[in-house]
Every structure is written in C-alpha cells, then in structure tokens.
Amino acid sequence: MTNKQMILEAKNIITGYKDKKVTKGFSFSINSNSITVIIGPNGSGKTTLLKTISGIIKPVSGNIFYLFNNDILDSDKMNSVTLAKVRAVVLSKPPETGNLTVFEIISLGRFPYTGWRGKFLQQDYVETEKALAEIGIGDLSNRIFRTLSDGEKQKVMIARALAQNTPLIFFDEPAAFLDLPSKIELSKLIANLSKNKTVIITTHDIDFALNYCNELWIIDTDGNIHTGTPEQLSNIIEDILKVKLGEIRV
Amino acid sequence: MVMKMIEKKQRYIGFFFLVILSFVLFVLNLFTGSAGIPFLNTDAAGIEIWKIIMFEIRFPRALSAFLGGGALALSGLLLQTLFRNPLAGPDILGIASGASFGAAAVILVIPFFGIAGMLSTATAAIIGALAVTMFLVLLVKKTGNITLTLIIGILTGYFITSITGIMIRFSPNDAVRSFINWSAGSFKNISPDTLFFLVLVVAVCFLAAVVISKRCDLYLLGEDYALSMGLSLKQFRYSVIIITSILTGAVTSLCGPIAFIGIASPHFCRFFLKTDKHNILIPGTFFSGSIIALAADIISSLPGHGTTLPLNSVTAIIGAPIVIKVLLKGYYDK
Numbered sequence: 380m381t382n383k384q385m386i387l388e389a390k391n392i393i394t395g396y397k398d399k400k401v402t403k404g405f406s407f408s409i410n411s412n413s414i415t416v417i418i419g420p421n422g423s424g425k426t427t428l429l430k431t432i433s434g435i436i437k438p439v440s441g442n443i444f445y446l447f448n449n450d451i452l453d454s455d456k457m458n459s460v461t462l463a464k465v466r467a468v469v470l471s472k473p474p475e476t477g478n479l480t481v482f483e484i485i486s487l488g489r490f491p492y493t494g495w496r497g498k499f500l501q502q503d504y505v506e507t508e509k510a511l512a513e514i515g516i517g518d519l520s521n522r523i524f525r526t527l528s529d530g531e532k533q534k535v536m537i538a539r540a541l542a543q544n545t546p547l548i549f550f551d552e553p554a555a556f557l558d559l560p561s562k563i564e565l566s567k568l569i570a571n572l573s574k575n576k577t578v579i580i581t582t583h584d585i586d587f588a589l590n591y592c593n594e595l596w597i598i599d600t601d602g603n604i605h606t607g608t609p610e611q612l613s614n615i616i617e618d619i620l621k622v623k624l625g626e627i628r629v
Numbered sequence: 630m631v632m633k634m635i636e637k638k639q640r641y642i643g644f645f646f647l648v649i650l651s652f653v654l655f656v657l658n659l660f661t662g663s664a665g666i667p668f669l670n671t672d673a674a675g676i677e678i679w680k681i682i683m684f685e686i687r688f689p690r691a692l693s694a695f696l697g698g699g700a701l702a703l704s705g706l707l708l709q710t711l712f713r714n715p716l717a718g719p720d721i722l723g724i725a726s727g728a729s730f731g732a733a734a735v736i737l738v739i740p741f742f743g744i745a746g747m748l749s750t751a752t753a754a755i756i757g758a759l760a761v762t763m764f765l766v767l768l769v770k771k772t773g774n775i776t777l778t779l780i781i782g783i784l785t786g787y788f789i790t791s792i793t794g795i796m797i798r799f800s801p802n803d804a805v806r807s808f809i810n811w812s813a814g815s816f817k818n819i820s821p822d823t824l825f826f827l828v829l830v831v832a833v834c835f836l837a838a839v840v841i842s843k844r845c846d847l848y849l850l851g852e853d854y855a856l857s858m859g860l861s862l863k864q865f866r867y868s869v870i871i872i873t874s875i876l877t878g879a880v881t882s883l884c885g886p887i888a889f890i891g892i893a894s895p896h897f898c899r900f901f902l903k904t905d906k907h908n909i910l911i912p913g914t915f916f917s918g919s920i921i922a923l924a925a926d927i928i929s930s931l932p933g934h935g936t937t938l939p940l941n942s943v944t945a946i947i948g949a950p951i952v953i954k955v956l957l958k959g960y961y962d963k
C-alpha cells in the first residue's frame with residue numbers, strides 16, 4: 380500500500396433535509412493520513428456536511444464512497460456495521476450515559492467487531508486498554524463517565540473512536556464546549572492522530588485550521604464550498620469569515 | 630485492574646442479593662393467603678388439601694407474580710433506554726392502557742373462554758400495546774422532543790382508558806363483571822394453562838432482551854453515536870418495541886393493568902447495582918420487578934380472613950415513592 384491513498388470520495392453531493400438544502404453540489408476526494416478542516420460561519424452547514432459525509436444523515440442527492448478492504452464501496456450499499464469499521468465519529472456534545480464507566484464506554488467502540496450477541500472477547504479488552512493508553516487516560520478507566528470534566532469526556536470519546544480501529548475519524552467541533560487549556564490539548568491530540576489516521580474536522584478555531592490542515596474547506600453563507608490549501612484560500616477566508624489572517628497568525 | 634475487580638464484586642453481590650430476596654419472597658408468598666397451611670395436621674386428607682392449595686393456587690399465584698413483575702420491570706427498563714428518560718414505563722406512557730383496551734375489546738365484545746379466550750385477549754392486548762408504542766416512537770422521531778412525547782403518552786393513556794370506560798357502559802352485565810374483576814389487577818386469576826403461556830412468553834422475551842443488551846448500552850450514547858458505532862437504529866427500535874409490547878400485553882391481559890412496577894423497578898435495581906450496563910441491568914431489573922410484585926402480593930393478602938387489598942394500591946404505595954425519589958434526586962445529575 381502506498382503512503383497516500385484515496386480513502387473517501389464524494390460525487391456531486393447536496394446536503395440538507397427534505398425541505399431545506401444546506402450545501403450545494405460538491406465533489407471531493409480525500410487521501411489517507413491527512414487532516415481536512417471544515418470552517419465557515421455559524422449556520423453555514425458545517426455539521427450537516429460532516430454528518431452527511433460520515434454517513435449519519437443521508438445526502439439529498441449524490442453518492443459517497445469509502446475505501447474498505449481495498450475496495451471502493453458506495454455508502455448506500457454499506458450496512459451500519461461495515462461503515463463503523465471504516466469511520467468513527469466524535470461529536471461536539473459528550474453523551475449522557477447514566478452510570479457507565481470510562482472503560483465500558485471505550486469498549487463499546489468494539490461493537491462492530493462482535494457477533495450477534497455483541498459479546499466482547501479478550502481481543503476487544505486488549506484494544507480498549509490500548510486506546511486508553513494511547514490517549515493517556517488510563518487513570519480514568521474506572522471512573523463513572525458523567526463525573527468527568529468536559530475535556531476528559533471528549534478524550535474518552537476520542538479513545539472510544541480509536542478502539543473502533545477505523546482509518547477515518549470525523550470530528551464535529553470537538554472543542555466547542557471546552558476551556559482554552561483543554562482546547563489546546565485536544566487540538567494537539569487530534570493533530571497527532573493524523574500520523575496514521577485520516578482526520579476530517581469542523582471547527583471555529585482558524586488557528587487550528589491554519590496550523591494543522593492539509594486541506595481546508597470553507598463553506599460560505601450561500602452553501603458553496605471552497606477547497607484548497609490555506610494559502611490558496613487566504614482571500615476567501617478573509618472575505619467569508621471577516622478576519623484578517625495577519626492578525627491571527629501572530 | 631484491582632479497582633475493577635472490587636467494583637465487579639460489588640455488582641455481583643448486589644445481583645446476588647436481588648436473586649436471594651426474590652427467592653425468599655417467592656417462598657414467603659407460598660405461605661401467605663386466606664387459608665393457613667395445616668403444618669400440624671399430617672393425616673392423608675390434610676396433606677391432600679395442602680397439596681391442592683400449594684400446587685393449584687399458591688404456586689401459580691407466586692409464579693405469575695414473579696414472572697409478571699419481572700416482565701413489567703423489563704418492559705419499563707427497555708422503554709427508559711429507548712426514550713432515554715428515567716420516567717418512561719408501560720403504565721406512564723399509555724402503553725398499558727393500549728393493552729387494556731385491546732383486552733377489554735375482547736372480554737366485552739367477543740367473550741371467549743378458556744384457552745381460546747386467553748390467547749385472543751393476549752393477542753388483542755399485545756396489538757393494543759404495539760399500536761401505542763409505535764405511535765410514541767413515531768412522535769419522538771417527528772418532534773425530537775422526549776418530554777413532550779412523555780406527556781402525550783400520559784394523555785393518550787387517559788384517552789384510551791376513557792374509550793374503554795365508555796365501551797363498558799354498553800356491554801352486557803356478565804362481561805362487565807368479568808372485566809371489572811380483571812381490571813382490578815391481580816396475580817391470582819391465573820390457571821395452570823395460562824401460566825404455561827406466561828412462562829413461555831416471558832422466557833422468550835427475556836432472552837431476546839439479553840441478546841440486545843449491548844445494543845442498549847450503545848443506544849445510551851445517543852442515536853448519532855450509536856449509529857456511528859454500527860448500531861442499526863431501525864432494527865434496534867423495532868426489537869425494543871416488539872419485546873416491550875409483547876411483555877406488557879401478555880402480562881396485562883393475564884393479570885390486569887398493574888401500575889408502577891414497570892417504572893419503579895429499573896431504579897430499584899440501579900440503586901443496588903450502581904450500573905447502566907444492560908447485561909447486568911436486564912436480569913437485575915427483572916428480579917427487582919419480581920421482588921416488588923411478590924412483596925405487593927404478600928402485602929395485599931395481609932389482612933387475612935378472605936379480605937385482600939387492591940394490588941394496584943399496594944404497587945403504587947411501594948412504587949410512587951421510588952419514582953418521586955428519582956425525580957427529586959435527579960438520578961443522572963447526582
């Protein structure tokens with residue numbers, strides 16, 4: 380396998396809901412081990428676009444293809460278990476999970492690899508421990524998830540995504556509810572993941588986008604999506620987000 | 630690792646406690662009732678009477694309380710997971726009313742007897758429960774608002790109960806009597822044949838619930854997360870709807886509408902097991918429901934001399950404080 384390989388592709392997708400289109404016709408392809416950052420003003424449709432290309436909601440029209448076992452598959456023809464072996468998702472809001480412990484939540488990432496009863500094997504617990512260690516939250520393992528801070532909760536959700544063992548991870552504004560130190564820590568963590576994962580992330584954090592992304596997608600208020608490197612898009616960034624890049628770069 | 634062992638041990642102790650308690654109450658239940666067991670009278674006739682009381686009255690009653698309570702509790706737990714709300718339960722959401730309506734329609738309109746009567750009442754009750762549950766699930770999907778759906782469920786319950794009430798007004802006296810008997814709720818009306826049916830239905834549904842236990846854990850994370858982790862939402866929702874409707878319908882048709890066990894038992898269980906992991910919670914809640922039902926049945930026959938307290942009053946007196954405690958304490962925010 381070459382180092383860079385096409386892993387996700389879409390042909391002319393329109394996102395939105397039955398009576399309301401959000402983003403306009405858009406085609407793209409994403410290579411493995413890269414970071415793609417989606418930015419845009421509030422309400423421009425970042426989350427809808429991310430949820431669509433990650434297969435959580437269906438596109439209004441168009442097709443999405445994933446690389447699975449060296450085959451390119453149409454997402455329409457993949458069931459939820461196969462999709463869960465291709466991509467994991469981390470959302471902005473940590474879930475409410477009653478009395479489940481951190482270990483139990485991370486281990487749930489192993490569900491796609493279980494049989495009809497969803498019973499875990501030794502291998503699944505090994506993968507769970509590995510994910511805990513990789514994110515460095517081994518000491519939280521036995522804590523009840525709901526007693527953690529928001530920053531810790533998001534790390535747990537990321538560890539769960541790692542336990543899912545997918546080449547692709549989608550993040551939807553993972554730091555939206557975090558304080559500044561946690562935000563910075565999380566950014567580094569996510570940037571680090573792209574060494575052997577493909578990351579697609581929506582964010583308001585332009586700093587993060589400029590520092591880490593391989594490709595930038597900007598959604599404007601009309602639902603058009605502009606793609607390119609930050610340098611190629613600098614005019615559009617200033618225009619759409621009403622910021623001066625020079626000021627941020629400092 | 631050591632911590633994990635201790636925690637697991639606590640869970641097992643809690644679970645063991647629930648099993649033992651339900652077993653003790655089961656035995657106690659065998660020895661409570663209007664007729665005293667003639668321990669001292671050991672002649673042949675005495676033993677014969679003892680046998681009849683034990684095997685034809687007491688044992689079916691205790692077993693139907695054990696199974697009925699467990700079934701309603703399990704139904705309540707699955708609904709709380711499906712609606713992601715600690716206040717869901719077959720009686721609160723109007724699902725039991727739907728079952729009652731189905732059962733009443735058969736009892737009042739086409740009064741079958743024996744096995745045919747039992748099977749047709751049960752089927753109608755299951756269909757009634759299914760209709761209400763489907764309606765509520767569609768409502769959640771459409772509105773995305775669980776609190777609103779909960780309130781509409783309560784109103785639906787009132788609505789259906791009123792229709793049932795009007796139906797009674799236009800029914801022949803015999804049918805009304807048997808309906809009123811049934812609607813008081815009791816574990817005593819069960820015959821050995823119907824008991825066999827209950828055992829079968831509850832066993833199958835219990836196993837089905839155990840099979841989907843890991844999926845229930847996934848669903849706790851919310852639909853988006855659950856879907857992204859490989860859960861087929863449609864399949865899961867239908868499994869829960871079908872299991873809860875069959876359990877609620879079968880128990881309601883055989884034992885009458887019994888309140889509060891469904892909503893209170895999962896909380897009773899969480900209190901002892903301190904977990905939301907469904908592979909422990911499902912059997913634990915089942916035994917919790919059995920405990921509440923057996924205890925309520927014992928309490929209802931305490932006055933003696935042929936007088937019994939209405940079962941639903943007893944379950945409400947045990948169940949309502951548990952639910953109020955959950956509400957006040959804000960279980961999920963503690």
